[in-house]
Amino acid sequence: MDFLLIQALSGLASAASLFLVASGLSIIFGVTRIVNFAHGAFYMLGAYVAFTLTDRFAGPLGFWGSILAASIVVAGLGALMEMVLLRRIYHAPELFQLLATFGVTLMVQDMVVLVWGPEDLMGPRAPGFAGAVELFGRKVPSYDFLLIALGPAVLGLLWLLFHRTRWGVLVRAATQDREMVASLGVNQKWLFTSVFALGVFLAALGGALQIPRTTVSHAMDLSIIVEVFVVVVIGGLGSVTGAFIAATLVSELNAFGILVLPQISMVMVFLVMAVVLVVRPFGLFGKAEGAPRAAAGLSIRPWRPMVAAERAGVAVAVAAAAALPFFAGSYALSVGSEILIFVLFAASLHFLMTVGGLASFGHAAYFGLGAYGAAFMVKLAGAPMELALLAGPLLGLAGAVLFGWFCVRLSGVYFAMLTLAFAQIAWSVAFQWVPVTGGDNGMLGIWPASWAASPQGFFWMTLASVAVGVALLRMLVFSPFGFGLRAARDSTLRAEAIGIDRTRTQWAAFIVAGTFAGIAGALFAFLKGSVFPESLAIPTSVDGLVMVLLGGIETVSGAVIGAIVYKALAIWLMSKTELSKLVLGGVIVLLVVAFPKGIVGFLEDLRHRRSRPPAANGAGPAAAGYGVAKVEAAE
Template identity: 65%
Template sequence: MELYVVQFLTGLANAASLFLVASGLSLIFGVTRIVNFAHGAFYMIGAYIAYTLTVKWQTPLGFWVALLVSAAAVALIGVLVEILLLRRIYHAPELLQLLATFGLTLIAEDAVRLLWGPEDLVGPRAAGLSGAVSVFGRAMPVYDFVLIALGPVVLALIWLLLHRSRWGLLVRAATQDREMVNALGVNQKWLFTSVFALGVFLAAFGGGLQIPRDAVTHFMDLSIITEVFVIVVIGGLGSLGGAFLAAIIVSQLNAFGILILPGISLVLMFAVMAIVLVLRPWGLLGKPVVRSRSTAVLEGGAWKPFGNAGRMACAIAILVAILLPFFLGDYGTSVASEVMIAIIFAISLQFLMSVGGLDSFGHAASLGLGAYGAALCVQYFGISMELALIVGPLVAAAFAIVAGWFCVRLSNIYFAMLTLAYAQILWSIVFQWVDLTGGDNGIVGVWPSEWASSPRAYYWLATACAICVVGAMRYLTFSPFGYSLRALRDSPMRSATIGISQRQVQHVAFVVSAFFAGLAGVLFAFQKGSIFPDALGISTSVDGLIMVLLGGFNTISGSVVGAVVYKIVSIWLMSNTDFPRLILGSVIVLLVVLFPQGIVGTSRRIIETWQTRRWQSGAPIGAPAENGGAA
């Protein structure tokens, strides 16, 4: 009994710092509608700056002053980020904003390594709070009791700020109806800036609070952001009370899960999020999110199949791809194989997002299921690579049939978060089911058949698969099924009136997308000769999102360009630079600013604008260009 009481109190202490970070993220999303992936980076930077200051100011007052000063410094950084970057993309698709904040996360990870070094930093104990208190005969740090008291105090202060000040009234109004607040003459730019600054301050302060309890590392941003997203979704987007309640729930799950159910402790948090999303999509204390705009509506006109010029360009691209190994060495050919696999993975996600209007944050689940399905069959049943190329995608599709039944009942951010929960539950199972999957050691010895064992042969296999998948995706887009899917994306209510079943059509699209992602997973496993749980991780899903968004969200095959650019750049940076994330993040942010509709989408817009001006001036421009949406 004494142990359970101590675990409960420890969970409450953890909930305090989690609430601070989650409340900031909830505030930012509630007003600006930005899914701020960089929130964990601000948490990490706050911890590093607080570490530096607390080492110098080792007095009871100096510790708390150090936390406040570091949080204020990070809030100032947040203001600069909001003014210089986010203001430029507030009217861009929301997923593009996610891409920009992910770029900031990459920059922050290498920036702290550059400034503070790669080693973990162990900060000093909180001055004056380094002792312990006996609870039922078990020692518990005094600092934990301070955190337990701090959580409700911070919640009360934020509540007073939001409900007893004019600024808070405007923030709450903007959360409910931004357009009306703008019509009333409120300067939304500075309102957004102030909210972003407060959210960043809370995240950085939460990071500083962790110094006496945990080491400061350059991986702590990604370790916290997942939990924070889960808390915000469970509690309700934009609800501070919900974030506080969810922080307690998640912290207690973490505290007792490892004690009572260690075999599934990693699953519990995501299982609870999935259950909440299915039963109450807007969270425990949240309200349905009112969308001011839809990212699914295309801006480049109707999509059309390729004309003669487009077919010729595709034929040339295919010919170049086939001949590529003759100009590359074995290493270059292996990299090209990775690019082809990335194309398959990216276009399977592109079909779901651009054609279906379903934004998935957990697409890595299908890739990982395909890879593990093939690897397990090879290991336990000795099947050939040729058969595994069929079995792996079918495994991914089978799981998608079950998961999709729940996921397609939601939309917008709720669909995205449920797919994230689906992927994380599968990752947790794979990671902890050591007897079957090997756990962290993975499955090794998954090699291709003899005829495909050389780099050139395997590249041509991957290229053939990529060509077939891209062709299949384009065919489906212009089939009656594709038109039904696009109609549901653009106008669900009108589609329902003409008899199109939203859940049925989107469910089929979810399964089709998972099937082709599973194929990418099988090819990935055989190319690497092994498979590890990271294949189902958040970073793999984010890679897919980056490739789609870089190429062009409102295109059919823009992910092909995005996959080529992102994969080549990331591999080259990893091989040739000491700080690849810093450079890659900077490139991503730059591309988001310069190409707000993706590389293909923005290039299409530039060409169409040029042609329009030429036509208006009376200058001949030759045959009209085919609509770029089919690019």
């Protein structure tokens, strides 16, 4: 009994920092509607800056002054990022803000290594809380009791801030109706900046308070951001009280899960998240989202099939790619095969996001399931590569059937987070089911057949598979099914009025996207000769999102260009510099600011602007713009 009490107290202490970070993310999303992927980076920066201040300026500031000063400094950096970067893209599609904050995360990861080095750092003990308290014959760190008391105290202060100050009233009003707050004359720019700074302050404070408990490392951001997303979604986006309760629940599950069910300890929190979202689609204390600003992929100019000249251009590009093995070396062909595989992966996600209007944060689940399915066929069933490539992706299809049935009943960010939960469940199973999957040692020896064993043969096989896959996905876009899917995306009520079942249609799209992602994963397994749990992990899902968004979500071919640009750039940078994440993150941020509609979207807009006839004589800018809008809407 005493041991269980100690575990419960340890869980409550961990819940305090988790609550601080999660409440900050929840506040930011509630007002700005930004899913801030860089929130974990600010948590990490809070820990690093606090370490430096406590190490070098402990005399004038003291330990607690250093903790507070570090949080304020990082909050200032967050406010600067909001003013310089996010203000420029508030009117861009919402997922582009996720892409921008992901770019910032990549940059921060390399910057902390550059400034503080790659080694883990150990901070000092908190003055007055360096010892332990004996409880039922067991010692509990006294610092844990401080954290346990801090959580409710911060919750109370936040409640007073939001309910007893004019600023708090404006923030709560903006959470409910931003347009109404703007119509009352409130300067939304500075309101958003102050909210963002407060959220970052809480994240940095959560990180700074961890330095007496754990080492400071450059992997802190990704280790916390997943749990923070889980906490925010379980509690309900925008609910600080929900974040507090969910943080306590998740921390206690982590504390006791390793004791009660060690085999599935990593899965438990995601199972809880999935169950909560299925039973209560908006979290424990969340509220239904308002109507979205625009469906992903919705464009003023309707999509159209390629004309003859465009089809000829694609044929020439495929023929040029097919000729590469006659000129390129083995390494270049291996890189080319990897890029082609991710073209198919990105195209499958692009189909789900743009045509279906469903932004998945866990699409790597089906990529990884396809890879493991092929590996199982080879290692466990002794099947040849040809059969594994056909049967392996069926595991990705099965995962899409099961997970998609639950996911399509949600919408918006809750849909995205449920896909993330299922992907993490799949990753956790692959990581912990060591007798079958090999765990983090992976499954090795997944080699292609003799006719595809050479780099040239494998490249041609991959090119043919990807070309057919992308062509089939494009055909689906302009098929009756694709038009029905777009109708369900744009207006559920109108679609159902003409007999289109939104849930069934989107579920079918989810299955299609998962199947093609599984094909890409199976090809990837044979390219690498091995399969590891990383194929199912969050970074792979984020890579897919980046590719789609860089190419352009308002275009049909954006995923192809986005995947080629992003993957080629990432591979090239890794071979040229040790700071590849810093450069790649900077390029992503630059592209988001310069091309808010993506690379292909920008080129399409440029082509349409050049093809527009000049405005009639005497027509002012307003009249010209109106005329263009009428022409575009009629196309």
